Amino acid sequence: MIEDYKGILVIGEIYEGKIRPVTFQLITKARELADTLNTSLSTVLIGYNINDMAKEPIYYGADKVYVLDNKMFDPYIAEVYSAVLAKFIDQLKPEIVLIPATHTGREYGPRIAAALQTGMTADCTDLAIKNGRFIQIRPAYGGNIMGEIFTPNHRPQIATVRPNVFKARDPDTSRKGEIINSAPDLSGINIRTYIKDVVKTTVAGAKKIDEAKVIVSGGRGVGSKEGFELLKQLADLLGGAVGASRVAVDLGWMPKSAQVGQSGITVAPDLYIACGISGTIQHIVGMKDSKIIVAINKDPNAPIFNIADFGIVGDLNEVIPIFIDELKKVLNK
Amino acid sequence: MKILVLVKQVPDTSEVKFNENGVMIREGLQSILNMFDQFAVEEALRIREKYGGEVSVMTLAPEQAKSALQKCLALGADKAYHISDRAFGGSDTLATSYALSLAIKKVGDFDLIMAGNQATDGDTGHIGPQVAQFLGIPHVSYVEKIENVEGDKVLVKSLLEDGYRMIEVKLPALLACIPPPNFEYSNPSMMGIVKAKNKPYVWLKADDIDGDKSRFGLNGSPTRVMKMYPPPKRSRGEVFTGNYNEAVKKIIDVLKEKKVIS
Numbered sequence: 352m353i354e355d356y357k358g359i360l361v362i363g364e365i366y367e368g369k370i371r372p373v374t375f376q377l378i379t380k381a382r383e384l385a386d387t388l389n390t391s392l393s394t395v396l397i398g399y400n401i402n403d404m405a406k407e408p409i410y411y412g413a414d415k416v417y418v419l420d421n422k423m424f425d426p427y428i429a430e431v432y433s434a435v436l437a438k439f440i441d442q443l444k445p446e447i448v449l450i451p452a453t454h455t456g457r458e459y460g461p462r463i464a465a466a467l468q469t470g471m472t473a474d475c476t477d478l479a480i481k482n483g484r485f486i487q488i489r490p491a492y493g494g495n496i497m498g499e500i501f502t503p504n505h506r507p508q509i510a511t512v513r514p515n516v517f518k519a520r521d522p523d524t525s526r527k528g529e530i531i532n533s534a535p536d537l538s539g540i541n542i543r544t545y546i547k548d549v550v551k552t553t554v555a556g557a558k559k560i561d562e563a564k565v566i567v568s569g570g571r572g573v574g575s576k577e578g579f580e581l582l583k584q585l586a587d588l589l590g591g592a593v594g595a596s597r598v599a600v601d602l603g604w605m606p607k608s609a610q611v612g613q614s615g616i617t618v619a620p621d622l623y624i625a626c627g628i629s630g631t632i633q634h635i636v637g638m639k640d641s642k643i644i645v646a647i648n649k650d651p652n653a654p655i656f657n658i659a660d661f662g663i664v665g666d667l668n669e670v671i672p673i674f675i676d677e678l679k680k681v682l683n684k
Numbered sequence: 685m686k687i688l689v690l691v692k693q694v695p696d697t698s699e700v701k702f703n704e705n706g707v708m709i710r711e712g713l714q715s716i717l718n719m720f721d722q723f724a725v726e727e728a729l730r731i732r733e734k735y736g737g738e739v740s741v742m743t744l745a746p747e748q749a750k751s752a753l754q755k756c757l758a759l760g761a762d763k764a765y766h767i768s769d770r771a772f773g774g775s776d777t778l779a780t781s782y783a784l785s786l787a788i789k790k791v792g793d794f795d796l797i798m799a800g801n802q803a804t805d806g807d808t809g810h811i812g813p814q815v816a817q818f819l820g821i822p823h824v825s826y827v828e829k830i831e832n833v834e835g836d837k838v839l840v841k842s843l844l845e846d847g848y849r850m851i852e853v854k855l856p857a858l859l860a861c862i863p864p865p866n867f868e869y870s871n872p873s874m875m876g877i878v879k880a881k882n883k884p885y886v887w888l889k890a891d892d893i894d895g896d897k898s899r900f901g902l903n904g905s906p907t908r909v910m911k912m913y914p915p916p917k918r919s920r921g922e923v924f925t926g927n928y929n930e931a932v933k934k935i936i937d938v939l940k941e942k943k944v945i946s
Contacts, residue, residue: 429813429822429823429824429825430822430823433813433817453845454825454826454843454844454845455844457809457825458813458823458824458825458826458860459813460813461777461808461809461810461812461813461814461817462813462814462816462817462823464778464810464814465778465781465782465813465814465817465818466817468778468899468906469778469906470776470778470905470906470907471777471778471810471906471907472907473777473806473807473808473809473810474807474808474809486910490807490915491805491806491807491912492695492697492805493697493698493804493805493807494915495697495914495915496912496913496914496915497912497913497914497915498909498910498911498912499909499910499911499912500907500908500909500910501907501908501910502906502907502908503906503908504906505906543821543822543853543854543857544822544824544851544852544853544854545851545852545853546849546850546851547839547849547850547851547852548849548850549844549847549848549849549850550847550848550849550850551846551847552846552847552848553846553847559845559846561845564944565944589945597865600865601865601866607843607864607865608844608845608846608847610865613804614862614863616845621942621944622939622944632697632698633698639915639918642942642944643938643939643942643944644918644921645935651923651925656920656923657918657920658918658919658920659920659921659923660921660922660938661921661922661923661924661931661934661935661938662920662921662922662923662924663923663924663925663928663931663932663935664923664924664925665925665926665928669928670928670931670932673928673929673932674932674935674936677929677932677933677936678936678945681936681940681945682945
């Protein structure tokens with residue numbers, strides 16, 4: 352019976368020993384949904400040696416935090432996470448489950464929905480409650496269409512939600528909640544997946560585009576790998592990350608982990624500065640939800656100007672240094 | 685090595701046009717083989733070349749999707765399975781994955797199942813993981829390369845947002861594939877196109893796959909699309925030419941005002 356399913360569950364993601372920021376973004380949004388539905392909000396953390404972090408979700412709005420701590424959960428393996436979480440969800444019976452639409456979330460998440468034979472909506476960019484119904488909003492057809500999806504007769508309703516579409520609230524360390532150490536059900540788990548190596552392609556210390564509030568991104572117009580150094584100076588000044596168009600990645604100027612767009616990463620920072628990027632539809636899909644878009648391009652007819660809040664027609668090698676100088680004045684650096 | 689690649693025909697969304705109200709015009713969009721799937725097919729053919737075996741392709745779609753399977757055959761795949769029945773109309777990703785998994789069980793034991801990581805129309809990325817779940821086999825998503833096959837194990841490179849993992853997975857397994865930067869897609873040769881016409885092409889109906897029919901099509905789909913609409917449009921803002929200093933100052937003022945910088 353679908354009435355037996357109550358509350359919202361956010362699956363927390365732990366990455367490199369920390370709770371990933373998207374988790375707090377989802378908890379913040381889920382708190383709002385839970386208040387509208389007058390129901391409770393839980394988070395489940397899965398990993399190894401993670402008890403120290405268990406309080407954090409409470410600061411962002413969780414009422415309860417379930418901790419599934421086991422050596423088997425580090426490193427992350429899709430078949431293990433999906434099996435353990437499916438059993439956990441089947442027992443908890445939440446009406447809504449939110450999963451970060453990270454590469455990992457989009458890998459193990461769909462298996463959970465199949466295991467529970469319920470509906471799932473991928474990569475949502477907004478969530479709402481309308482007439483008591485949980486509405487999942489997502490782009491399709493390369494971002495050319497938005498769809499509103501709901502799950503009338505199956506529970507739980509599961510959604511993966513894109514990072515950075517919701518803002519995490521400021522943590523309130525005085526908030527109280529309950530931490531529950533659950534013994535994960537490991538029965539029947541058959542591990543056939545082995546992690547042999549993990550390689551980072553981001554430059555050590557470089558900001559990640561999927562977590563940055565400011566992104567300075569470059570395309571063909573940057574001209575060379577060395578040309579990105581100028582973009583990095585601007586990004587550093589703004590506390591941001593350096594991104595790239597597909598062309599710049601294909602030419603080997605930037606790593607794949609910096610690629611913004613349909614075949615790369617979708618971003619929605621507060622500020623996106625596109626330098627020497629013409630603005631193919633595949634690129635625009637990946638950044639059009641940024642709050643403020645600034646475009647610098649030599650070609651006055653570049654499509655990027657059609658979606659930019661501010662455009663400068665000109666050579667980025669002349670414009671960016673002026674940007675840097677003016678910013679230094681304003682920031683007193 | 686018996687390999688099966690799951691493929692989908694999709695509208696070519698890189699050529700989308702809009703009407704005067706900003707609504708995407710879906711009519712007249714060319715149908716193409718999903719690029720992620722084509723990469724999976726080409727990767728499967730590479731593995732066949734290296735280790736021997738057979739590459740089959742499968743789709744669940746109306747009859748018109750035959751051209752997508754024909755393209756796979758023309759590229760070099762050995763055999764095609766086309767599941768097509770009105771009973772599957774309105775399937776969401778769960779119902780599609782369920783039907784595909786039944787068909788896979790029906791037609792044979794595959795060592796390796798591959799698929800595009802996602803299709804460029806729906807972009808869900810659900811089919812690979814869900815088919816694997818229904819078959820009870822492991823899977824890896826975001827696979828950019830199959831490094832090697834050794835005995836009953838395959839070593840793959842799987843992308844993360846900030847790097848990649850080398851993962852060894854025991855066969856049978858499913859790999860959801862994503863083309864690497866710079867991937868150059870092959871075009872079928874004339875010879876390939878001619879040969880494709882004589883390759884086995886198997887049609888499957890709902891009655892041909894054993895399963896719970898209440899889980900097929902719209903009835904077997906938990907999700908419903910309530911409405912579709914064009915995305916909020918961003919409009920063209922202020923575009924400056926010349927006098928960069930003035931332009932930059934103006935932009936910085938707005939960034940300050942909006943508290944993007946402080």
